[in-house]
Amino acid sequence: MSRVDPAVAQRVPPGQTLTAKWPVLTYGLTPRFDPTRWTFRCFGLVEREMTWTWEEFRRLPRVTVRSDIHCVTRWSKLDNEWEGVPARFIIEQVRPRPEAKWVMQHADPDYTTNTSLDDLRDDDVLLALKHNGRDLEPDHGGPVRLVLPKLYFWKSAKWLRAFEFLDVNPPGFWEQNGYHMHADPWKEERYSDQETRAMQQMRAEAARKLRDRS
Numbered sequence: 001m002s003r004v005d006p007a008v009a010q011r012v013p014p015g016q017t018l019t020a021k022w023p024v025l026t027y028g029l030t031p032r033f034d035p036t037r038w039t040f041r042c043f044g045l046v047e048r049e050m051t052w053t054w055e056e057f058r059r060l061p062r063v064t065v066r067s068d069i070h071c072v073t074r075w076s077k078l079d080n081e082w083e084g085v086p087a088r089f090i091i092e093q094v095r096p097r098p099e100a101k102w103v104m105q106h107a108d109p110d111y112t113t114n115t116s117l118d119d120l121r122d123d124d125v126l127l128a129l130k131h132n133g134r135d136l137e138p139d140h141g142g143p144v145r146l147v148l149p150k151l152y153f154w155k156s157a158k159w160l161r162a163f164e165f166l167d168v169n170p171p172g173f174w175e176q177n178g179y180h181m182h183a184d185p186w187k188e189e190r191y192s193d194q195e196t197r198a199m200q201q202m203r204a205e206a207a208r209k210l211r212d213r214s
């Protein structure tokens, strides 16, 4: 990056470098999509647990949103056009109970990431099926991935299969391996050693409550 338009520079969080390519970052292998067995499920602290088959899911209302990707490995990719089902639409369908404050994203093959319900309710959060007008490639999470632009990209699960609504905030896969519980790129919330005391207490409390319940 030698010379950057200031309007563009303003959109790049600290410590990030722009890329035009789209790297693939997966822990493990790309799962195979079987439309006859695929479902998307919402469970936990909701008034109405729901499961959509692929035929049902692909008919849900969609919107198009343009947003930026910021990966914790320090690349950012601006101006991605995503088409998908608004996360807020899904949340409205299942009606979270008042005590539900957190959502665990569950994805294939065995990936999880934890997010607050508030972060998922923003207008630009999608269960995306298309990127720049084309079906999402399998390596990038096709048929359906989350896109949560205001957090580092590990908070956007590829091959998304379920939302679990919770009253505690247990760490997901990368969060158990030292990544930050919240992941705001503008605050450079990269690793758990940067977490606040409040965040660390939340980790400990969630682990304890889940242990007590089982």
Ligand SMILES: Nc1nc2c(c(=O)[nH]1)N[C@H]1C(S)=C(S)[C@@H](COP(=O)(O)O)O[C@H]1N2
Pocket (backbone or CB within 6 Å): 022, 023, 024, 025, 026, 027, 028, 071, 072, 107, 108, 109, 111, 139, 140, 141, 153, 154, 155, 156, 157, 158, 159
């Ligand atoms: N299911 C699943 N989702 C995932 C991952 C993964 O390994 N498995 N990696 C995460 C990470 S660390 C990043 S940076 C982005 C990468 O998405 P991309 O491969 O489309 O660039 O997906 C996130 N979602």
Ligand SMILES: [Mo]
Pocket (backbone or CB within 6 Å): 025, 071, 072, 073, 153, 154
């Ligand atoms: Mo990542």
